Amino acid sequence: MEDFRRVADEVAADIASGRLRPGDRLPPQRAFARRRGIAPSTAARVYRELGRRGLVVGEVGRGTFVRAAARPADPALAEPAAARVDLELSHPLVPEQGPLLAAGLERLARRDVAAGALGPVGVAGTAAAREAAAALLAAPGLRPDPSRVLFAGSGRQAIAGAVAALVPPGGRLAVEALTYPVVKGIAARLGVALVPVAADEHGLRPDALAAAHRAAPLGALYVQPTLHNPCGTTMPAARRADLAAVLERLDLPAVEDRVWAFLDPDGPEPLAALAPDRTVLVDSLSKRLAPGLSVGFAVPPARLAEPVAAALRSGAWGPARFALEAATGWISDGTVAAVTRAKRADAAARAALAAERLPGAAPAARPAYFRWWDLPPRWRAETFVAAAARRGIAITPAAAFVVGTGAAPRAVRVGLASPPLDTLARALDVLAEIAAGSPDDAPVD
Numbered sequence: 001m002e003d004f005r006r007v008a009d010e011v012a013a014d015i016a017s018g019r020l021r022p023g024d025r026l027p028p029q030r031a032f033a034r035r036r037g038i039a040p041s042t043a044a045r046v047y048r049e050l051g052r053r054g055l056v057v058g059e060v061g062r063g064t065f066v067r068a069a070a071r072p073a074d075p076a077l078a079e080p081a082a083a084r085v086d087l088e089l090s091h092p093l094v095p096e097q098g099p100l101l102a103a104g105l106e107r108l109a110r111r112d113v114a115a116g117a118l119g120p121v122g123v124a125g126t127a128a129a130r131e132a133a134a135a136l137l138a139a140p141g142l143r144p145d146p147s148r149v150l151f152a153g154s155g156r157q158a159i160a161g162a163v164a165a166l167v168p169p170g171g172r173l174a175v176e177a178l179t180y181p182v183v184k185g186i187a188a189r190l191g192v193a194l195v196p197v198a199a200d201e202h203g204l205r206p207d208a209l210a211a212a213h214r215a216a217p218l219g220a221l222y223v224q225p226t227l228h229n230p231c232g233t234t235m236p237a238a239r240r241a242d243l244a245a246v247l248e249r250l251d252l253p254a255v256e257d258r259v260w261a262f263l264d265p266d267g268p269e270p271l272a273a274l275a276p277d278r279t280v281l282v283d284s285l286s287k288r289l290a291p292g293l294s295v296g297f298a299v300p301p302a303r304l305a306e307p308v309a310a311a312l313r314s315g316a317w318g319p320a321r322f323a324l325e326a327a328t329g330w331i332s333d334g335t336v337a338a339v340t341r342a343k344r345a346d347a348a349a350r351a352a353l354a355a356e357r358l359p360g361a362a363p364a365a366r367p368a369y370f371r372w373w374d375l376p377p378r379w380r381a382e383t384f385v386a387a388a389a390r391r392g393i394a395i396t397p398a399a400a401f402v403v404g405t406g407a408a409p410r411a412v413r414v415g416l417a418s419p420p421l422d423t424l425a426r427a428l429d430v431l432a433e434i435a436a437g438s439p440d441d442a443p444v445d
Contacts, residue, residue: 004045007036008053011046015055015066023390026056026064054084057390067392085419085427088394090369091291092417094342101289101339104330121321123312125151129324132331133297137283139261141273144281144299150309151324152296155259155284157317159222160186162255162280162298164311167192167219174212174221176204178401178409180229180257183222192219196403203228203235206246213250220253226267227260230401230413232368237268244274253304258283262340263347264366277301280308285327287369288340295319295327350416350424357428358414359435369417375410376435383439384412391434393427 014020026032026047033043047064050056058064124130127146134146152158159182167173169191175183177196187194195218198208204223212218223243225235235243247254256271256279272279281299296319300308312318330336348367355361361373375384381397388395396415399408414431416424 004038004042004049007038007042007046008049011050012053012055020066022066024066026066028063054392065390067390085393085423087415087418087424087427088396090287090415090417092287092343092346092369093290094339094346096342097290097339100335101293101330104333104335105326107329119321121151121319121324123150123152123309123318125149125319125324126328128332129328132328134299136331136336137258137281137297137299139258139270139273140266141269142281148299148302148305150298150300150305150312151319152298152312152317153319153323154294155257155282155286155296156182156186157312157315158282158284158296158298159183159255159257160190161308161312161315161317162282162300163187163192163220163222164190164315165300165304165307166253166255166280171219172216174209174218175403176223176228177403177406178230178398179222179403180224181400184403194403196406197221199228199231199233201233202239203233204243206239206242209243209252210246210250213252218250218252220255221247222255222257223271224257224260225271226258226264227366227368229260230370230396230398231372232366232370234264234267234366240268240271240274244271244278247275247278252278254279256281259287260368262288263344263368265344267366272299277303280304285336288336288343289327289330293323293327295323347416349421353421353425353428354414354416357425357432359432361414369415371414371416373412373414375412377410378438379410379435380439381408381410381412384434387434387439388431391430393430395431 011020027035029043029047030040033040036043047056047058051058055067056064057067129151130146130149133149134144137144152161163173163186167190172193172195173187174195174197176199178199184194195212197212198205203225209221225240227234254271254275258270258281261267261283270281272281278301282297284296285293298308298312344367347369350369351367351371354371358371358373361371375381381399385395385397396413397408398411401413402408419427
C-alpha cells in the first residue's frame with residue numbers, strides 16, 4: 001500500500017504553491033483514490049492527515065475544502081490545526097507571569113521545603129494556605145473566615161463538591177438558562193437535574209427562581225453573579241439583594257462561582273456577603289494565574305462546612321500538596337496580585353478590540369476575556385461556527401451553554417484570551433467580515 005503521508009505531502013505542496021487555493025473543494029475520496037491510483041482506505045487516511053495538519057476542513061454533506069486564511073498575504077490564520085486561532089477557550093496568559101512564577105518556585109526547590117511539599121494534604125489544606133486563601137478571596141463586604149476555607153484540585157472540582165453536598169442524586173439544581181457548560185457535565189455525573197432559570201440584562205431573575213421552586217422543590221442554585229460566562233453580565237447590587245432575599249425566603253442554598261471576579265475588584269458585594277448562611281463561594285487560581293496551576297477554593301457557611309468537606313473527600317477532589325504550597329507562596333509574596341493586575345490590563349485591551357471590531361456584540365460594562373455576540377438574523381450559530389472554522393478560527397455556539405430543551409439563540413461566545421493581540425485583531429476582523437456576508441456565499445457543488 002502506498003504511503004498515505006507521501007500523497008498528503010504532494011497535496012500539501014499543491015496548497016503551498018497556490019495550485020490549490022483557499023476555498024477550493026477537493027474531489028470526493030473515491031474519485032481522489034481513482035486519480036491517484038490508490039485504495040479508497042488510503043485516500044481516507046490522506047484526507048485525515050491533511051485535516052490533522054490544518055490544511056483542509058471537511059463538512060458532512062458538502063465535502064472537503066482547502067482551509068482559507070483571512071487574506072492571502074497573512075498566513076497567521078491558516079497555519080496547521082495545532083496553531084489555529086482559538087477563540088473557544090479562555091486561558092489568559094501574560095508575559096509578566098513567567099518570571100514572577102518561576103521566582104516563587106525557587107523556595108519549593110529547597111531540600112527542607114520540597115519534602116513537605118511532596119507529601120499528602122487534606123481538603124482543609126494547611127493553616128498558612130487557609131490564611132493566604134482567605135486574604136485572596138476577600139471582597140467588598142466579605143472577609144472569609146480562614147477556618148472555613150476548603151481546597152480542591154481545581155475550580156471545577158470545588159463546584160462538583162459543593163453541588164454534591166447540597167443536591168442529592170435525583171435532586172434539582174437551578175442554573176441560569178445559559179450557563180457554564182462544565183456544570184452540565186457535573187450534574188449529569190452526579191445524577192442531578194438542571195433547572196433553567198430565566199435571566200435578563202441584570203442576570204438571573206429572582207422571581208423566576210421562586211417560580212421554579214414552586215413548580216417543584218429545588219435543592220440549590222448555581223449562579224455566576226460577576227462576569228457571567230458566557231454572557232459577560234455582572235449582576236448589580238440591587239438584583240443581588242433581591243436574590244439574597246429570595247434565597248432566605250425559600251430556605252435555598254446557593255453556589256456562587258467567582259472564578260472571573262478577579263477582573264472586577266470594585267464590583268458589587270458577593271452574594272456570599274449578602275446571604276452568608278446560605279452561600280458556598282467557589283473560586284480557583286487557573287484564570288488568575290495559569291491553567292497549569294490547578295487549585296480550587298470552596299468557602300461554605302459553618303452549617304455546610306462538613307458536608308462540603310465530606311463531598312470533596314469522597315469525590316477524591318482534594319488538592320495536590322505541591323500546587324497548594326506553590327499557591328500559598330505566590331499569594332503571600334504578592335505574585336498573584338502582580339499577575340492579576342497585568343491580566344486586568346490585558347483583559348481591558350482585548351475587550352476594547354472586541355468592542356471596536358465586532359459590530360453588534362453585547363456591550364460589556366466591565367472588561368472580560370470573552371464576548372457574547374448575537375449574530376445577524378441570516379446566520380444560525382452552527383452555520384456561522386462552521387464558516388469561521390473554514391477560516392481557521394474556532395468559536396463556541398450558543399447551544400453549548402443552553403440548559404434544557406429550549407431553542408438556542410442565534411449567538412456565539414468569542415473567547416478573547418488565547419491568541420496574541422495582533423492575531424486576535426485579525427481574527428475579529430475576519431469574523432466581522434463573515435457576519436457581514438451571507439451563508440449562501442459559501443461555495444457549493
